[in-house]
Amino acid sequence: MYLQRLAPHIRMPKGKGAFDLGESFQMQRNYISSVRISSPVDEASYLHELPVVRHLTQMKELVFSKAVTFLVGENGTGKSTLLEAIAVAYGFNAEGGSRNFSFSTSETHSDLHRHLTLTKSAFPKDGFFLRAESFYNTASYIDELDAIPTRQPHIVASYGGRSLHKQSHGESFLALVQNRFGGNGIYLLDEPEAALSPSRLMSLLVHIHELVQNNSQFIIASHSPILMAYPGAEVYHLSEDRICSVDYKDTEHYQLTRRFLENPERMLHYLLEGN
Ligand SMILES: Nc1ncnc2c1ncn2[C@@H]1O[C@H](COP(=O)(O)OP(=O)(O)O)[C@@H](O)[C@H]1O
Ligand SMILES: [Mg+2]
Numbered sequence: 001m002y003l004q005r006l007a008p009h010i011r012m013p014k015g016k017g018a019f020d021l022g023e024s025f026q027m028q029r030n031y032i033s034s035v036r037i038s039s040p041v042d043e044a045s046y047l048h049e050l051p052v053v054r055h056l057t058q059m060k061e062l063v064f065s066k067a068v069t070f071l072v073g074e075n076g077t078g079k080s081t082l083l084e085a086i087a088v089a090y091g092f093n094a095e096g097g098s099r100n101f102s103f104s105t106s107e108t109h110s111d112l113h114r115h116l117t118l119t120k121s122a123f124p125k126d127g128f129f130l131r132a133e134s135f136y137n138t139a140s141y142i143d144e145l146d147a148i149p150t151r152q153p154h155i156v157a158s159y160g161g162r163s164l165h166k167q168s169h170g171e172s173f174l175a176l177v178q179n180r181f182g183g184n185g186i187y188l189l190d191e192p193e194a195a196l197s198p199s200r201l202m203s204l205l206v207h208i209h210e211l212v213q214n215n216s217q218f219i220i221a222s223h224s225p226i227l228m229a230y231p232g233a234e235v236y237h238l239s240e241d242r243i244c245s246v247d248y249k250d251t252e253h254y255q256l257t258r259r260f261l262e263n264p265e266r267m268l269h270y271l272l273e274g275n
Pocket of ligand 2: 080081
């Protein structure tokens with residue numbers, strides 16, 4: 001098969017016809033079906049001027065009606081701030097992990113979560129907040145918990161049985177998704193592509209799909225035109241001017257990447273020689 005020749009380690013979905021690309025993958029009810037700002041953010045806070053906060057304040061709510069929602073947009077628009085605030089408001093640890101993780105290496109998270117109201121439409125059995133930038137701390141926390149003598153099975157067993165520190169960043173990231181994400185869950189991911197090679201990114205798409213078919217919801221901040229191609233996903237583009245739903249092919253990420261790859265020499269000529 002074409003893809004397996006190209007990238008042999010991509011694990012294909014179980015069962016025949018698991019992908020029906022014409023279908024919009026839709027859960028019965030999302031665990032988090034919307035978010036809104038329910039109390040004013042202090043005007044003296046940097047949060048008040050953050051594009052995502054300004055727009056959310058003006059909007060009634062941001063609706064999560066699809067199984068997979070992407071938050072995309074320029075650096076600094078507030079994607080991570082919003083995702084983190086949703087995670088904290090939902091009961092996750094601000095630096096990442098499952099709902100019972102309580103480590104903190106630095107108290108750097110904003111207090112935006114205090115101003116958010118989430119509409120929770122169903123109860124998940126599983127959940128994880130995964131942020132590429134503090135994944136190292138999540139891995140350390142799991143190792144620390146396992147160093148405490150206990151009769152319970154080691155936590156690392158549910159992360160593939162090997163310390164996440166003894167695998168590469170990309171391997172451990174995917175091991176976590178493969179082994180720890182159990183379905184019927186809410187998964188909040190911040191730039192998961194940061195650790196992953198293109199073929200592992202495609203593996204992540206396969207895992208996301210299996211988990212969605214197993215009644216899961218994802219909210220993902222991403223810059224990856226590969227990841228945001230997930231069929232039926234809602235792509236919210238955050239900018240200085242607004243938050244709007246876009247087709248993924250209309251995102252700058254898709255358009256610019258495509259133009260670059262179609263003719264790298266021409267693009268490099270523009271970039272490096274200024275004409
Ligand atoms: N403690 C802080 N004080 C002032 N500005 C901050 C603070 N924390 C984050 N910011 C600013 O908030 C903006 C949004 O950050 P972030 O949510 O990480 O953006 P994104 O994920 O969209 O790239 C950034 O411009 C960042 O500099
Ligand atoms: Mg970010």
